[in-house]
């Protein structure tokens with residue numbers, strides 16, 4: 548059980564966690580922290596938080612769990628505003644899509660890495676953002692990755708695990724660097740491809756006509772290009788190495804595909820498409 552939960556950044560991810568924990572009765576009180584009064588009032592009106600605060604330092608006093616749920620690029624400045632404010636027993640965690648850079652940002656912002664900081668990443672979301680998009684069911688049956696740090700407090704880790712399980716998630720542990728490589732492949736690369744495809748088509752002269760005839764395939768492939776641009780800018784800037792590696796790998800395969808089409812090499816095309824179909828059919832329902 549959590550007595551006082553503080554969510555800094557009450558948007559899709561933080562708001563959904565708050566809703567799930569309130570619904571399951573896992574926490575007594577949820578305090579939302581944000582930059583503007585009106586969106587915090589909306590969060591309160593929607594029943595996502597019990598009360599809200601603009602001052603992060605005042606909000607975390609007396610909290611037993613503090614969740615950083617802003618875009619990754621805001622974490623260092625948020626932590627700077629938390630210097631000297633967290634109770635000794637408070638557990639600090641986050642939901643960022645990148646882990647190495649978040650650990651560095653927390654350390655830089657707070658001036659130290661608290662033993663009770665447990666980095667976390669729910670592998671669940673959607674292309675809409677803001678508190679209006681939050682739902683209590685978002686994490687039901689979905690994975691959450693914890694990347695506990697060497698020397699971190701195991702009890703804090705268990706508490707963060709318990710919190711996510713209460714929200715309906717299945718929790719796994721991973722090393723920070725490995726997390727960033729895996730997610731660059733399965734989450735970051737697909738978002739960049741979807742964004743680039745739509746951006747590239749939108750610059751064609753015939754874009755009005757092209758988009759009029761875009762149907763199911765285009766919709767399925769590009770849903771995630773409607774995701775929040777600030778969040779994805781921050782992910783690119785904070786997971787540079789693994790993302791560039793994946794882009795290079797993908798670029799080579801895209802060039803190979805072009806060569807096979809140019810050469811009329813049907814066998815090569817068939818083998819690429821068969822391997823892709825078998826792989827997707829095996830891993831996705």
Ligand SMILES: NC(=O)c1ccc[n+]([C@@H]2O[C@H](COP(=O)([O-])OP(=O)(O)OC[C@H]3O[C@@H](n4cnc5c(N)ncnc54)[C@H](O)[C@@H]3O)[C@@H](O)[C@H]2O)c1
Pocket residue numbers: 555556557558559560561580581582586616617618619621624625642643644645668669670671672673674675676677678775778782
């Ligand atoms: N959207 C997804 O699918 C998804 C999934 C998993 C993890 N994440 C991660 O979760 C985090 C939040 O993403 P989201 O989709 O909920 O975004 P969101 O835009 O819905 O919510 C972010 C909230 O943070 C607030 N915020 C921004 N800067 C702030 C600051 N300096 N101080 C206080 N509040 C601030 C915004 O006003 C907003 O309310 C990101 O780090 C993202 O990488 C997103």
Ligand SMILES: O=C(O)C(=O)C[C@]1(C(=O)O)C=C[C@@H](O)C=C1
Pocket residue numbers: 643644669670671672673674733734735771774
């Ligand atoms: O379903 C979506 O819309 C998502 O993009 C969610 C998604 C992903 O699966 O890539 C996006 C970013 C996250 O950090 C975790 C999950």
